[in-house]
Amino acid sequence: MRAMTDIKSINLFIPNLDGGGAEKVILNLAQGFQRRGMKVSIVAAQAEGAFLKDIPPGVEFVDLQATFPVFVSKTLALKHHLQRTRPDYLLSTLDILGSAVLARNLAQVPTQVMMVVQTHLTQQFKDRHGPLMTRLKWFGVEQMYTRADAIAAASQGVADDVAGHTQIPAKVIEVIYNPVLTYDFYDKASQPVDHPWFAPGEPPVILGVGRLVKQKDFATLIQAFALVRRQRPARLVILGDSDKREPLIKPQLQAMIQALGLTENVDLPGFVSNPYAYMAQAQVFTLSSIYEGFGNVVAEALAAGTPVVSTDCPSGPAEILDQGKFGQLVPVKDSTALAHAILKTLTQPPDSARLQQRAASFSIDKVCDDYLRVLNRL
Numbered sequence: 001m002r003a004m005t006d007i008k009s010i011n012l013f014i015p016n017l018d019g020g021g022a023e024k025v026i027l028n029l030a031q032g033f034q035r036r037g038m039k040v041s042i043v044a045a046q047a048e049g050a051f052l053k054d055i056p057p058g059v060e061f062v063d064l065q066a067t068f069p070v071f072v073s074k075t076l077a078l079k080h081h082l083q084r085t086r087p088d089y090l091l092s093t094l095d096i097l098g099s100a101v102l103a104r105n106l107a108q109v110p111t112q113v114m115m116v117v118q119t120h121l122t123q124q125f126k127d128r129h130g131p132l133m134t135r136l137k138w139f140g141v142e143q144m145y146t147r148a149d150a151i152a153a154a155s156q157g158v159a160d161d162v163a164g165h166t167q168i169p170a171k172v173i174e175v176i177y178n179p180v181l182t183y184d185f186y187d188k189a190s191q192p193v194d195h196p197w198f199a200p201g202e203p204p205v206i207l208g209v210g211r212l213v214k215q216k217d218f219a220t221l222i223q224a225f226a227l228v229r230r231q232r233p234a235r236l237v238i239l240g241d242s243d244k245r246e247p248l249i250k251p252q253l254q255a256m257i258q259a260l261g262l263t264e265n266v267d268l269p270g271f272v273s274n275p276y277a278y279m280a281q282a283q284v285f286t287l288s289s290i291y292e293g294f295g296n297v298v299a300e301a302l303a304a305g306t307p308v309v310s311t312d313c314p315s316g317p318a319e320i321l322d323q324g325k326f327g328q329l330v331p332v333k334d335s336t337a338l339a340h341a342i343l344k345t346l347t348q349p350p351d352s353a354r355l356q357q358r359a360a361s362f363s364i365d366k367v368c369d370d371y372l373r374v375l376n377r378l
Contacts, residue, residue, distance in 0.1 A: 007375060009039040009087040011062075011111075013078065013100050017042075017049035019241060019271050020211060021178070021296040022094050022118040024051065025154075028179040029091070031056045032368035043081060043090075045074035050241070050271055071099060078103035087111055089375055093118055096137060098144025105147065112378045114150040114371075118178075120314045122161050123291030127215060142166035149378050152176045152371070154294035157315020174374050177319075179367035180299045181359055189280040189304050195237070197267070203233040204283035204346055207306075209275050209297045210240045212249045212268070214290070217311075219256060220335050221288040226260045227339035232346070234265070239278060241271040279304040284345050290332055292316045302326060303359035305352030309341040326350070326358045 010033055012026050026042060034040045040059045047063035055061050062081060066074035078099060082090070086109050092100035093116045104113050121141065125134040145151055145168060152174045153159035163170035182188075197205055206225060210216040218238055225236040242250045250268065257266045272278065275297075279285055285301035287310040294316035301308050302320070308327035310317040321327040327350070328341040360366070 007038055007088050007372070009041075009085075010089045010091065011041045011043050011085070011087045013043045013090055013092040013095060015045045015074075015094050016047070017044060017051035017055075019050035021294070023049060024180075024296060025118065025178045026093060027051060027054055027056065028182055028364050029368065029371070030059045031183070032179060032364040034059055036368065036372075039087075041085070041087065043078065045070060045077075050273075054273075071097060075099045075103045075106070079106045082107040082109050082111055089114065089378075091116055091371075096121070097140040098148070101144045101147045112149040112375070114152055114375065115145050115148045116176075117151070117153045117158050117162055117173075117293070119154075119293035120158055120161050120291045120316075122165065123215075123314060127291075138165050142168065150174065150374055152374065154178050155292075155316040155319050157319065158293050161315070174370075176370045176374070177362055177367060178294045178296055178299070179362060179364040180296045181303045181363040183364065185276060185300075185303055188274050189276040191274060191277045193277045193281050195267075195269070195278075197235050197237065198278070198281045203235055205281070206234055206236045206284045206286055206342060207278055207282035207301075208236070208238040208240075208286050208288065209279070210238075210287075210289070211243045212238075212240050212253065213243045213246045214249060215292075216240070217288045217290050217333065218249075218253055220333050220338060221286055222253065222256055222260065222262070222266065223335035224286075224288075224338035224342065225266065226262060227335065228342050229262070229265065231343055234283075234346070236262075236266045237278065237282070238266070238268050239270070239272050239275050240268075276300060276304060279306050282306055283349070284309055284342055286338070286342060287311060287317055288338065289313050289317075295320055298327070299359055299362040302355040303362070305356050307345045307349045307355070309338065309345055311338070320358075320362075322358070326355055 017023050030040045043062040045066040064077035090113045159173040279301050285306045285308050298320045311332045312329040330337040330341050
């Protein structure tokens with residue numbers, strides 16, 4: 001049963017529409033909220049990214065045209081936008097330092113702000129910053145998030161991380177899983193895959209999906225795949241583009257593939273608009289990340305009925321897989337354990353229907369209901 005709401009307008013604020021998991025969440029929420037009769041606007045600091053073409057029909061797109069320094073520019077532009085439009089609610093994602101809260105306060109409008117944390121901040125800060133900048137960022141999180149009207153986290157692990165590094169009590173952080181099971185998911189999953197390795201009679205394909213960045217640790221997946229190949233024929237496909245912040249990762253992976261003698265059995269096709277079809281036809285889906293916030297692709301693979309092997313990284317995958325009940329969990333950066341889990345899954349795949357039943361927990365309607373129950377309480 002859908003949650004009832006009197007909300008008339010909602011804005012979804014995000015830096016851009018790059019082809020990542022958080023950006024996909026914004027598109028899915030926009031579609032779900034719009035189906036409930038709300039006026040929905042996606043507000044981006046900059047009109048960039050692979051998902052710009054995927055904005056749902058009828059959803060307004062607002063480009064704040066932020067320039068350097070981006071934090072100041074986007075905050076002031078968002079302030080003017082809020083003064084003009086005065087939406088009921090503003091959901092802010094990937095807004096680590098709370099530009100949305102500051103903009104709302106400067107605008108002096110009654111818009112309610114929910115900060116949505118989509119990643120494990122401790123791991124992200126460790127990945128990108130030194131000790132001083134990490135302390136400054138946690139200080140900013142505490143100062144701005146406590147001024148928001150609500151805080152949501154994409155997993156319990158993310159919520160615990162925020163609570164553990166700030167004075168924000170864990171009980172005030174709502175855990176709302178991501179909406180990944182879209183209205184057209186099964187139509188897209190049933191489409192053919194334009195790749196010769198997925199043809200009938202070919203060796204099994206192991207699939208990875210994600211940006212080619214250090215966080216995803218595809219190097220460990222490639223090393224694990226080399227061990228799998230010693231035991232049986234198989235192929236590895238990794239879907240995803242390079243990231244402008246880490247342009248060397250792709251050539252490093254390509255060099256590793258060549259050094260391991262895997263050039264005929266590993267493919268990096270880049271970003272594809274419909275990864276669901278690849279998931280549906282792969283024999284094993286593998287997530288090798290060092291950290292996540294939720295792990296959208298794990299839930300998507302379950303929805304496709306594809307067996308999952310994932311690192312037990314902080315945080316999200318273990319929650320999606322219910323501590324291993326719906327897929328194999330292995331330690332981070334352990335190529336041997338990852339290879340063993342892949343081989344076991346290839347030999348003894350779980351029941352696809354059971355995996356798909358689990359994925360129903362991550363449908364757009366279910367997650368929109370969860371958000372609306374929180375917003376309606378504000």
